[in-house]
Amino acid sequence: xxxxxxxxxxxxxxxxxxxxxxxxxxxxxxxxxxxxxxxxxxxxxxxxxxxxxxxxxxxxxxxxxxxxxxxxxxxxxxxxxxxxxxxxxxxxxxxxxxxxxxxxxxxxxxxxxxxxxxxxxxxxxxxxxxxxxxxxxxxxxxxxxxxxxxxxxxxxxxxxxxxxxxxxxxxxxxxxxxxxxxxxxxxxxxxxxxxxxxxxxxxxxxxxxxxxxxxxxxxxxxxxxxxxxxxxxxxxxxxxxxxxxxxxxxxxxxxxxxxxxxxxxxxxxxxxxxxxxxxxxxxxxxxxxxxxxxxxxxxxxxxxxxxxxxxxxxxxxxxxxxxxxxxxxxxxxxxxxxxxxxxxxxxxxxxxxxxx
Amino acid sequence: xxxxxxxxxxxxxxxxxxxxxxxxxxxxxxxxxxxxxxxxxxxxxxxxxxxxxxxxxxxxxxxxxxxxxxxxxxxxxxxxxxxxxxxxxxxxxxxxxxxxxxxxxxxxxxxxxxxxxxxxxxxxxxxxxxxxxxxxxxxxxxxxxxxxxxxxxxxxxxxxxxxxxxxxxxxxxxxxxxxxxxxxxxxxxxxxxxxxxxxxxxxxxxxxxxxxxxxxxxxxxxxxxxxxxxxxxxxxxxxxxxxxxxxxxxxxxxxxxxxxxxxxxxxxxxxxxxxxxxxxxxxxxxxxxxxxxxxxxxxxxxxxxxxxxxxxxxxxxxxxxxxxxxxxxxxxxxxxxxxxxxxxxxxxxxx
Numbered sequence: 001x002x003x004x005x006x007x008x009x010x011x012x013x014x015x016x017x018x019x020x021x022x023x024x025x026x027x028x029x030x031x032x033x034x035x036x037x038x039x040x041x042x043x044x045x046x047x048x049x050x051x052x053x054x055x056x057x058x059x060x061x062x063x064x065x066x067x068x069x070x071x072x073x074x075x076x077x078x079x080x081x082x083x084x085x086x087x088x089x090x091x092x093x094x095x096x097x098x099x100x101x102x103x104x105x106x107x108x109x110x111x112x113x114x115x116x117x118x119x120x121x122x123x124x125x126x127x128x129x130x131x132x133x134x135x136x137x138x139x140x141x142x143x144x145x146x147x148x149x150x151x152x153x154x155x156x157x158x159x160x161x162x163x164x165x166x167x168x169x170x171x172x173x174x175x176x177x178x179x180x181x182x183x184x185x186x187x188x189x190x191x192x193x194x195x196x197x198x199x200x201x202x203x204x205x206x207x208x209x210x211x212x213x214x215x216x217x218x219x220x221x222x223x224x225x226x227x228x229x230x231x232x233x234x235x236x237x238x239x240x241x242x243x244x245x246x247x248x249x250x251x252x253x254x255x256x257x258x259x260x261x262x263x264x265x266x267x268x269x270x271x272x273x274x275x276x277x278x279x280x281x282x283x284x285x286x287x288x289x290x291x292x293x294x295x296x297x298x299x300x301x302x303x304x305x306x307x308x309x310x311x312x313x314x315x316x317x318x319x320x321x322x323x324x325x326x327x328x329x330x331x332x333x334x335x336x337x338x339x340x341x342x343x344x345x346x347x348x349x350x351x352x353x354x355x356x
Numbered sequence: 357x358x359x360x361x362x363x364x365x366x367x368x369x370x371x372x373x374x375x376x377x378x379x380x381x382x383x384x385x386x387x388x389x390x391x392x393x394x395x396x397x398x399x400x401x402x403x404x405x406x407x408x409x410x411x412x413x414x415x416x417x418x419x420x421x422x423x424x425x426x427x428x429x430x431x432x433x434x435x436x437x438x439x440x441x442x443x444x445x446x447x448x449x450x451x452x453x454x455x456x457x458x459x460x461x462x463x464x465x466x467x468x469x470x471x472x473x474x475x476x477x478x479x480x481x482x483x484x485x486x487x488x489x490x491x492x493x494x495x496x497x498x499x500x501x502x503x504x505x506x507x508x509x510x511x512x513x514x515x516x517x518x519x520x521x522x523x524x525x526x527x528x529x530x531x532x533x534x535x536x537x538x539x540x541x542x543x544x545x546x547x548x549x550x551x552x553x554x555x556x557x558x559x560x561x562x563x564x565x566x567x568x569x570x571x572x573x574x575x576x577x578x579x580x581x582x583x584x585x586x587x588x589x590x591x592x593x594x595x596x597x598x599x600x601x602x603x604x605x606x607x608x609x610x611x612x613x614x615x616x617x618x619x620x621x622x623x624x625x626x627x628x629x630x631x632x633x634x635x636x637x638x639x640x641x642x643x644x645x646x647x648x649x650x651x652x653x654x655x656x657x658x659x660x661x662x663x664x665x666x667x668x669x670x671x672x673x674x675x676x677x678x679x680x681x682x683x684x685x686x687x688x689x690x691x692x693x694x695x696x697x698x699x700x701x702x703x704x705x706x707x
Contacts, residue, residue, distance in 0.1 A: 005481035
């Protein structure tokens with residue numbers, strides 16, 4: 001593997017990412033899947049980096065799941081997107097930052113459509129005007145939230161309390177990076193590093209002390225893919241996709257998987273449990289799974305945030321072995337307490353995969 | 357009477373052959389070549405399809421023509437300006453030397469498609485992904501064909517149409533020579549590596565030339581080369597540096613996943629940087645695929661929009677060597693008739 005070959009490609013896919021004053025739109029599902037991630041992102045942006053990042057209480061779904069699931073028509077989706085733009089315009093912001101990869105894909109697709117077909121934009125403006133009386137400006141800059149963490153990865157590294165290094169051996173942790181399909185596979189030039197060798201997560205891993213693993217099924221879908229999972233009859237495809245990835249990465253002995261999509265960490269995390277129950281096989285060390293983190297969780301981890309504030313306790317695969325290897329302290333007794341210290345109850349243990 | 361002068365730009369096959377013929381017809385010919393040696397891409401090719409004769413034999417034939425016809429050859433010629441003033445062309449080199457002529461032959465050739473643009477194939481990243489030109493270099497060296505780790509490959513796949521017939525990279529045209537080059541190189545691989553399995557991954561096979569079909573049949577029947585109809589979707593590297601290829605076998609109707617020790621990308625032709633640079637200087641028109649445009653596809657091949665400038669060889673379109681020879685001689689004749697006052701445009705009655 002020649003890294004310089006990848007570096008040449010990375011140079012070609014650099015995008016303009018605004019430096020401050022962001023309008024943040026949350027994901028429909030991430031607060032259920034990984035409840036600490038978006039909060040952690042806002043904390044990092046505001047407290048660590050001192051950025052102005054605003055979220056509007058009235059913003060809604062982008063309709064991406066419904067759109068890709070063929071239940072929301074294109075015109076409806078574009079009008080909902082136009083409303084988000086209107087909220088941003090009214091709040092006095094110009095830089096849109098979606099939390100969700102599918103939303104990022106939706107916004108990118110809509111802006112590209114309007115760029116090539118101005119008459120469609122005019123039609124959507126009319127729909128929005130009739131429905132809500134609102135007007136909007138096109139965002140000056142569109143960046144996914146992971147683009148922002150990538151942009152400020154060196155600042156985060158400077159403030160970091162921990163590195164992605166095994167505290168016993170001093171060796172870098174081996175990290176698999178997995179990009180959401182809608183981040184750059186539809187519009188390679190809109191993603192840092194493009195579609196084939198994306199750099200957005202790899203850049204974070206490198207700057208925070210880890211080592212990126214390139215394995216044969218790196219490009220393969222995580223297993224979510226709306227039609228694979230949302231159509232119940234297709235769920236076998238979903239778990240088969242994840243299984244293919246785990247089998248492919250296993251010989252490289254990864255310490256963790258890093259993701260930037262709502263669906264990928266969900267499925268790569270939870271299907272490890274399902275595969276363990278179905279096949280009796282686990283992919284981490286000593287009967288554990290491979291921890292799967294969001295980029296916000298990883299940033300919070302290196303910055304020394306309490307793992308339970310990051311939401312690592314809701315992962316299916318235990319993160320404690322990873323925390324131990326890095327040397328991050330945590331209180332096991334508080335793992336399943338709420339913010340007031342009251343126990344939420346301890347989940348049942350799986351029959352095959354080891355958990356802490 | 358003073359001899360009429362012709363500048364031939366480019367010292368590959370077409371430039372050498374056109375220069376030879378023009379000089380043999382009595383013109384004062386100057387051949388400008390950017391490299392230190394004449395021969396162009398042919399210098400990097402060991403054996404030629406479909407006869408497997410040595411490329412160096414053809415270079416020798418071309419060189420002899422240049423010598424016998426007394427063509428004035430300027431090597432390492434970097435052109436910084438080329439203009440037509442009145443009826444006279446002036447070409448200026450980076451060293452300040454100027455050359456004047458009454459006609460110009462553009463023989464600026466092609467560049468090989470940069471396989472790195474097909475990012476999903478991993479050229480320049482994966483150690484065992486090479487191009488057809490790299491493989492030819494290995495053949496030329498005379499050394500055994502080995503993987504990056506020095507092992508004898510057991511399985512090799514050749515990917516057709518890399519950078520050709522591919523809208524994603526902006527090249528919709530066929531490069532003509534890659535299919536038969538893959539057949540030729542497959543046979544050479546089978547002959548040089550005992551027991552190796554060779555797979556050609558193709559869209560369709562364009563065996564248009566005389567004897568190409570015979571070579572293709574020989575590859576299957578005599579050498580047991582496997583031809584799989586399907587375009588490669590991606591290549592990935594294994595831990596041991598072998599390459600996983602994913603392709604749909606469209607005849608079997610099944611997705612195919614295979615591990616090979618070496619992947620060879622059959623790179624096509626793109627207009628050379630020199631073609632673009634000098635073509636713009638002279639005000640020549642370019643076709644939709646970026647190659648130089650002749651005034652009419654059927655009747656005015658070799659003739660350009662600028663009177664006195666003629667095109668020969670692969671600066672106009674991808675062509676195999678035999679066609680380039682014919683094209684070069686045609687360019688010499690059309691240039692000569694122009695210099696003798698013949699106006700072919702008088703024959704044009706269509707718009």
